Amino acid sequence: MRISRVQSLLVLIAACQSITCAVRPEASRRLMDFLTSPEIAGREAGTAEVARVADSLAAMFAQLGLKPAGTGGYFQSFVAEAPRIDSAHTFVRLNFERNTVQKELFEATLGKGLFFFPKQGRSQVLEAPLLNGGYGIVAPELGREDYSPSMAKGKILMLSLGAPSDSAFRPGAVGFRHSLSPIKSRMAQENGAVAVLFVQAAGDASRLQKEIQTRQQDFDPRILQLPEAEPFPVLFMDSLLGARMQREYENSEGRVSASISVAFTMENPCTLRNVAAVVRGSDQEKASEVILVGAHYDHLGRRHGTYYPGADDNASGIVALSEAAEAFVARPPVRSLLFVCFDGEEKGLLGSKWLSNHPLEGGTVVAMINLDCVGRIASGPAPMGSPLQNDDSQITVFYSKQAPWIEEELAGVAGTESLKVSWSSQPVFYEFSDHASFHAKKVPSMFFFGGAHGDYHKPTDSPDKIEWDLLGKRIEFLIASLDRLGNMQRKLEFVEGEGRRRP
Numbered sequence: 001m002r003i004s005r006v007q008s009l010l011v012l013i014a015a016c017q018s019i020t021c022a023v024r025p026e027a028s029r030r031l032m033d034f035l036t037s038p039e040i041a042g043r044e045a046g047t048a049e050v051a052r053v054a055d056s057l058a059a060m061f062a063q064l065g066l067k068p069a070g071t072g073g074y075f076q077s078f079v080a081e082a083p084r085i086d087s088a089h090t091f092v093r094l095n096f097e098r099n100t101v102q103k104e105l106f107e108a109t110l111g112k113g114l115f116f117f118p119k120q121g122r123s124q125v126l127e128a129p130l131l132n133g134g135y136g137i138v139a140p141e142l143g144r145e146d147y148s149p150s151m152a153k154g155k156i157l158m159l160s161l162g163a164p165s166d167s168a169f170r171p172g173a174v175g176f177r178h179s180l181s182p183i184k185s186r187m188a189q190e191n192g193a194v195a196v197l198f199v200q201a202a203g204d205a206s207r208l209q210k211e212i213q214t215r216q217q218d219f220d221p222r223i224l225q226l227p228e229a230e231p232f233p234v235l236f237m238d239s240l241l242g243a244r245m246q247r248e249y250e251n252s253e254g255r256v257s258a259s260i261s262v263a264f265t266m267e268n269p270c271t272l273r274n275v276a277a278v279v280r281g282s283d284q285e286k287a288s289e290v291i292l293v294g295a296h297y298d299h300l301g302r303r304h305g306t307y308y309p310g311a312d313d314n315a316s317g318i319v320a321l322s323e324a325a326e327a328f329v330a331r332p333p334v335r336s337l338l339f340v341c342f343d344g345e346e347k348g349l350l351g352s353k354w355l356s357n358h359p360l361e362g363g364t365v366v367a368m369i370n371l372d373c374v375g376r377i378a379s380g381p382a383p384m385g386s387p388l389q390n391d392d393s394q395i396t397v398f399y400s401k402q403a404p405w406i407e408e409e410l411a412g413v414a415g416t417e418s419l420k421v422s423w424s425s426q427p428v429f430y431e432f433s434d435h436a437s438f439h440a441k442k443v444p445s446m447f448f449f450g451g452a453h454g455d456y457h458k459p460t461d462s463p464d465k466i467e468w469d470l471l472g473k474r475i476e477f478l479i480a481s482l483d484r485l486g487n488m489q490r491k492l493e494f495v496e497g498e499g500r501r502r503p
């Protein structure tokens with residue numbers, strides 16, 4: 001059900017009659033309207049429009065009375081490289097070698113049966129033995145290992161998309177995430193492979209087509225990356241080329257090598273900015289323990305002739321962050337609260353990665369709460385390829401398994417009696433948004449998430465669909481959580497070995 005602006009505002013005001021409510025409906029609405037307006041054009045990192053947003057967020061922090069916490073005032077600036085694919089010099093060659101005589105079996109060039117959707121790029125020419133890694137699923141805990149991890153080192157892996165239909169890896173089954181190509185690629189990289197070539201599984205051409213189509217649609221040719229990026233080439237072959245490749249591999253009994261050339265031209269680098277402000281803790285000693293509240297303010301910008309307002313993703317998180325900042329400025333907890341609006345999340349968590357590698361002065365981050373997509377309720381099936389399952393919870397908190405105290409401490413805080421919270425320390429947590437950068441640094445991390453819906457990363461993620469009363473309740477829960485984290489006696493620990501980092 002959709003409600004009108006006036007109705008939703010009234011609902012929000014009604015929800016805020018209680019004295020504990022810290023949400024300012026009008027300010028929230030204004031901020032949402034500004035962030036999602038056509039002039040802001042979808043807040044793509046590196047654009048003039050997103051620079052305007054950063055300036056406004058800094059002004060907002062100043063107006064609320066928060067102290068600057070960046071490296072230059074409220075800003076933490078960093079430079080991102082801008083590689084662009086050079087299609088003419090991107091190809092895959094398959095070679096057969098016997099008695100040092102090399103025979104080229106075929107060459108595939110970009111756009112002619114070969115597809116490439118990189119999020120990062122650096123020119124590389126790789127020549128390595130090819131290994132058929134089956135479906136590429138390596139999940140010994142679920143009884144399946146399509147290739148031996150020790151065999152993958154130094155190889156180019158040829159992997160089939162999807163999973164056997166009768167397995168524990170099909171959609172909805174316990175191991176579904178292992179059937180997703182990004183997970184397979186990452187496993188391959190972690191096992192020492194140098195590149196991945198995806199082909200279709202026998203008789204599953206529709207899956208390949210769908211995956212290539214979806215990726216083509218979502219592909220952002222304006223890549224931005226941190227200078228320390230280590231790109232890992234992942235390419236897709238259409239069914240014709242893929243079948244040929246598999247045939248040649250079998251005919252030559254595996255004695256084939258592949259050369260992969262991925263080429264990029266480097267355009268002018270651009271400056272991105274995190275916007276950071278602090279509420280200094282009231283306790284002299286404990287103030288050096290910092291709780292980080294983060295939300296990304298960038299979004300997808302303009303694509304296919306239209307702009308992406310990104311109301312839920314992630315104007316909603318910025319609204320929640322601003323309300324929490326306002327709530328604590330006059331009554332700081334004993335620990336410090338650092339509020340950071342991240343740049344470049346949609347380009348690959350750039351802002352949070354940068355901050356996690358370049359900590360700000362004033363203390364050590366002992367816990368992190370990431371707010372991303374907190375303005376809507378989950379509806380319909382989760383987007384294609386999403387490892388998230390929708391249920392009827394009103395907010396999901398994913399948290400570091402190595403910090404089980406998070407659920408123990410926060411499950412009963414104020415606001416939870418009127419909000420159905422679902423708690424999860426499932427591995428899906430580790431890759432979704434900016435919290436991943438801090439979890440990787442062994443900071444106890446939480447991801448407050450409203451749920452998946454059909455407007456995710458679509459131009460239809462518009463402000464009229466924000467559920468204001470629900471967002472208000474989530475903000476109250478956030479504030480109560482920060483109150484607890486900021487004041488509790490218990491040490492905010494990350495206990496190694498408490499959980500596996502990855503499956």
Ligand SMILES: [Zn+2]
Pocket residue numbers: 313346457
């Ligand atoms: Zn997003």
